[in-house]
Amino acid sequence: MNFPNRKRLILQMVEEKGSVEVKELADLLQTSEITIRRDLTAMASDGLIYRTHGGAMKVGLATNPVQFVNKTAVNSENKDHICRLAAQEIKDGEVVFMDCGSTVFRLCQFIRNKRIQVITNSIPVVNELMQSEVTVNLVGGEVDPARQAVHGLIANEHVARYHAHKAFLGVDGISAQHGLSAHSETEAGMTLAMASQADDVYLLCDSTKLEKDKYVQFAPLSLVQVIVTDPQASADVLKLYQQQGIRVLN
Amino acid sequence: MNFPNRKRLILQMVEEKGSVEVKELADLLQTSEITIRRDLTAMASDGLIYRTHGGAMKVGLATNPVQFVNKTAVNSENKDHICRLAAQEIKDGEVVFMDCGSTVFRLCQFIRNKRIQVITNSIPVVNELMQSEVTVNLVGGEVDPARQAVHGLIANEHVARYHAHKAFLGVDGISAQHGLSAHSETEAGMTLAMASQADDVYLLCDSTKLEKDKYVQFAPLSLVQVIVTDPQASADVLKLYQQQGIRVLN
DNA sequence: TCGTTTTTGATTATTTTTGAACAAATTAAA
DNA sequence: TTTAATTTGTTCAAAAATAATCAAAAACGA
Numbered sequence: 001m002n003f004p005n006r007k008r009l010i011l012q013m014v015e016e017k018g019s020v021e022v023k024e025l026a027d028l029l030q031t032s033e034i035t036i037r038r039d040l041t042a043m044a045s046d047g048l049i050y051r052t053h054g055g056a057m058k059v060g061l062a063t064n065p066v067q068f069v070n071k072t073a074v075n076s077e078n079k080d081h082i083c084r085l086a087a088q089e090i091k092d093g094e095v096v097f098m099d100c101g102s103t104v105f106r107l108c109q110f111i112r113n114k115r116i117q118v119i120t121n122s123i124p125v126v127n128e129l130m131q132s133e134v135t136v137n138l139v140g141g142e143v144d145p146a147r148q149a150v151h152g153l154i155a156n157e158h159v160a161r162y163h164a165h166k167a168f169l170g171v172d173g174i175s176a177q178h179g180l181s182a183h184s185e186t187e188a189g190m191t192l193a194m195a196s197q198a199d200d201v202y203l204l205c206d207s208t209k210l211e212k213d214k215y216v217q218f219a220p221l222s223l224v225q226v227i228v229t230d231p232q233a234s235a236d237v238l239k240l241y242q243q244q245g246i247r248v249l250n
Numbered sequence: 251m252n253f254p255n256r257k258r259l260i261l262q263m264v265e266e267k268g269s270v271e272v273k274e275l276a277d278l279l280q281t282s283e284i285t286i287r288r289d290l291t292a293m294a295s296d297g298l299i300y301r302t303h304g305g306a307m308k309v310g311l312a313t314n315p316v317q318f319v320n321k322t323a324v325n326s327e328n329k330d331h332i333c334r335l336a337a338q339e340i341k342d343g344e345v346v347f348m349d350c351g352s353t354v355f356r357l358c359q360f361i362r363n364k365r366i367q368v369i370t371n372s373i374p375v376v377n378e379l380m381q382s383e384v385t386v387n388l389v390g391g392e393v394d395p396a397r398q399a400v401h402g403l404i405a406n407e408h409v410a411r412y413h414a415h416k417a418f419l420g421v422d423g424i425s426a427q428h429g430l431s432a433h434s435e436t437e438a439g440m441t442l443a444m445a446s447q448a449d450d451v452y453l454l455c456d457s458t459k460l461e462k463d464k465y466v467q468f469a470p471l472s473l474v475q476v477i478v479t480d481p482q483a484s485a486d487v488l489k490l491y492q493q494q495g496i497r498v499l500n
Numbered sequence: 501t502c503g504t505t506t507t508t509g510a511t512t513a514t515t516t517t518t519g520a521a522c523a524a525a526t527t528a529a530a
Numbered sequence: 531t532t533t534a535a536t537t538t539g540t541t542c543a544a545a546a547a548t549a550a551t552c553a554a555a556a557a558c559g560a
Contacts, residue, residue, distance in 0.1 A: 002302045003517080005269055022537085032519055037538070053526070053537060123380065126373060130395050138373075138400050140390020140408045145380050150388050154411070158390045161404070253507080272547080282509055287548070303516065303547060 001029055006039055007048075014049050014058050015131065021055040078206045078230035083107045085249045086168060086204055086228050090114060094165040097194040098125055100149035100187070101170020103204045119162055121150040121190055137162070144186065151186040159193040167198035169224075171205055173214035176240040179221045181214040188218035200225045207233035221246065256281070256289055264299050264308050271305035298465065328456045328480035333357045335499045336418055336454055336478050340364060344415040347444040348375055350399035350437070351420020353454045369412055371400040371440055387412070394436065401436040406443040417448035419474075421455055423464035426490040429471045431464040438468035450475045457483035471496065 006029055013020050013028075022040070026033045044051035049058065082103060087110035090096060098104050100122035108125055111118075112132040120126060121139035129136050141155030169191050173181040180203075182188040195201045201224040210233055221244050228249045229238070238248045256279055263270050263278075272290070276283045294301035300308065332353060337360035340346060348354050350372035358378040361368075368379060371389035379386050391405030419441050423431040430453075432438040445451045451474040460483055471494050478499045479488070488498045 002269075002304050004300065004302045004307055034520080034538095035518060038518085041538095123373075123376060126393060127377065130373065130393060130398065136393040136395075138388065138390055138393050140388050140400070140405075143376060143380060143386040143388050145386075148380065150390070154408075155390075158404075158408070283547090284510080284549095285508060288508090291548095 001031065003039065006031070007043060010039060010043065011048060014056060019052070019055060019057045024055070078232065079103050079106045081230050082204050082206060082228050083110050086202060087111050089202065090116060090166065092116060095119065095163070097159070097164045097167035097169070097198055098122065099169045099190055099194060100125070100147055101204065103206065104168050104170045107168060107204070119159070119164060121155055123148045147187070151190055156189055156193040159190070159197060162197060164198045165200065167194045167201045169194060169201065169203055171203060171209065173209055173212040174203065174205060174221070174227070175211050175213050176221065176244065178213050178217045180219045180223065181217040183215050185216055188216050192219060195219070195223050202226045202228055204228050206230050210237050253289065257293060260289060260293065261298060264306060269302070269305060269307040274305070328482065329353050329356050331480050332454050332456060332478050333360050336452060337361050339452065340366060340416065342366060345369065345413070347409070347414045347417035347419070347448055348372065349419045349440055349444060350375070350397055351454065353456065354418050354420045357418060357454070369409070369414060371405055373398045397437070401440055406439055409440070409443040409447055412447060414448045415450065417444045417451045419444060419451065419453055421453060421459065423459055423462035424453065424455060424471070424477070425461045425463050426471065426494065428463050428467045430469045430473065431467040433465050435466050438466050442469060445469070445473050452476045452478055454478050456480050460484075460487050
């Protein structure tokens with residue numbers, strides 16, 4: 001076993017497990033501990049891993065350029081629940097849209113091993129899925145640094161060139177009476193673009209967003225086929241949506 | 251058994267198994283180890299395989315798939331020199347292309363505070379420049395995980411919609427006789443697309459790439475206006491380029 | 501056929517990689 | 531704070547792989 005091969009395997013292990021030990025690697029790669037140490041030192045000086053006493057760690061935490069602006073942390077339990085449900089809907093071979101919402105971002109970890117194609121305008125989603133089984137298609141256009149996503153006219157045109165089985169979208173507000181609403185027009189534009197090119201539109205929104213109206217009201221409820229939410233959602237409210245022919249998962 | 255035949259079989263084996271050993275090949279192809287070594291050396295210089303001690307690997311497996319922050323570490327002094335020169339050429343208000351080379355990536359740190367617009371197909375460049383003064387425009391299309399960049403037909407079309415003052419591009423090889431060459435056709439396509447939409451094409455390449463021919467030769471030297479390289483570059487070689495009307499910075 | 505060129509193989513010297521031993525440094529525990 | 535246990539850096543030697551040189555064999559063209 002030569003260095004490039006070991007390097008590849010070590011890197012893969014570090015990525016998977018987060019951290020590794022010298023002994024563990026020496027055992028696994030059938031070589032001496034000192035050789036492993038040398039490998040780790042070399043890799044660390046290249047910035048590939050973070051060297052620790054007795055092993056190495058994923059550099060990702062420090063290097064991974066952008067963490068999702070911590071919005072992911074709030075309400076995380078409910079969001080994971082929503083994402084688990086949504087992930088179950090995705091079959092191998094499908095093409096899906098994912099927009100730049102924080103809930104939608106959480107979906108990444110549940111679909112890493114699916115053989116699907118994801119079309120997205122979210123930079124964090126691309127970073128997350130780039131090293132996974134998923135094939136990623138990135139929407140081109142102006143980058144909006146605040147939202148860490150691509151938006152605008154060109155972006156919408158790009159989306160219009162594709163067709164997907166499913167679209168997984170986030171919104172800032174949803175109500176039976178006024179439909180979907182958002183904080184900004186640019187986000188609304190992308191949501192519309194993706195929705196109109198997908199067979200089924202899935203809205204991922206935790207229960208705090210139900211029956212709330214925000215700045216821009218941009219689409220009727222009929223745009224969506226499925227709403228995925230958490231168990232805290234009131235049954236009465238959900239019934240409102242179901243009466244309009246929408247499937248509800250919670 | 252002649253060289254073309256061995257070459258074909260070796261390539262096939264490398265593709266299948268990911269990595270091969272000299273002994274293994276000598277045994278299988280009924281020839282001596284030294285002949286195999288010669289074959290491997292020749293193939294490696296064409297960029298078909300990655301040479302290792304005792305064998306060879308698939309190119310994709312050897313080049314680290316994640317974080318190419320490491321690649322920037324090798325030859326970093328020379329690369330910084332190149333980037334400093336290149337950065338000085340960029341004036342506020344300009345629009346520039348940046349491709350997905352590792353040298354080009356290093357340019358990011360030198361242009362963070364410029365009021366310019368960058369159009370790029372490189373994910374690391376986007377991550378790096380997203381929180382800076384620079385306005386970023388991302389090229390859309392299929393994401394190539396190995397290169398951490400967007401490539402392909404759609405990507406090239408996207409580039410064709412824009413015009414830039416300058417393009418900063420990396421290549422794998424350059425020679426006075428055969429022009430520009432690359433390891434893969436997809437990279438070559440993006441380079442061409444950007445070059446044809448820019449007023450001035452700047453080639454960022456350290457001296458190790460001068461007078462080297464790689465797998466795909468895709469453009470004549472006349473495509474570029476400026477070559478930026480390091481002080482190690484031989485004056486004789488640079489003169490060759492200057493005679494063809496190219497400006498050389500080093 | 502002969503002479504030339506190309507390819508292959510063998511030998512030796514050099515380089516690279518690996519492993520072992522031991523002192524120095526770091527961490528954890530008392 | 532001191533002691534013990536790990537881990538690491540350093541030096542050296544052995545093993546493996548490579549480069550370089552030269553000779554033999556095969557292929558080629560006249």
